[in-house]
Amino acid sequence: MQRKGSAIWQGDLKSGKGTVSTDSGVLSQTQYSFSTRFESGKGTNPEELIAAAHAGCFTMALSGQLGAAGLVAEKLETTATVTFEKLEAGWTVTGILLDVNGTVPKADQAAWEKATQAAKAGCPISRLLNTTITMQAKLEG
Template sequence: MKKTASAVWQGTLKEGKGTISTQSGALKENPYGFNTRFEDQPGTNPEELIGAAHAGCFSMALSNILGGAGLTADRIETKAVVTLDKEGDGFAITAIELTLNAKIPGTNDAQFQDLANQAKVGCPVSKVLNAKITLNATLES
């Protein structure tokens, strides 16, 4: 299986602008630029998209692992905070913090923590990232 996304950029780094699109059409020529990446202006940025991909992938991986343990979540909510740090002459994504809140009938916190950590390690997006990935998981009753 292969999925595609594309980006178009015009101009210099600071004054230029670009658009990002995905094969599915979920993103279609969404604007991004220096100001949306480094100055908190409206629009998207690569780090935000990586965070969304990681949160979504992790949630699906956890659902799969829960199924293997005979469990079904009522709700899995994952937030990803992506840290972009200055590194030498450039930048690097150095960390991603996943915050998980889940309601899973029939489990206890020890089992939940174990299954959540399996998902953190096994999620395909986790595997491709070269960043420190942490997980704060809360099981709701």
């Protein structure tokens, strides 16, 4: 199985602009720019997209972990906060905080802790953030 996202950028870093799209069409030429990434411009940015992907992935994984323990959540709500800092090496994502709240009938604290820790370790996006990145780069024209 493969999922695709794409980006187009035109211009220099500060005054240029770009769009991101997904094969599903959920994002379709969604605007991003220097101002949406480093200021408060209208549009998205890569770090916010990573945060949303991680929150969604983790929450589904948590539902699966709870189900494996015979528990069903009434509601799971996760906010992923990506910390993006300028370091000596340049702008770097230095961490992600997963803040999760759940309403899970019949769950005790031990079952909740076990499920959340397993979901954090096992969610594919959590594992992605420790992966090897390969690349194909072609210069046109």
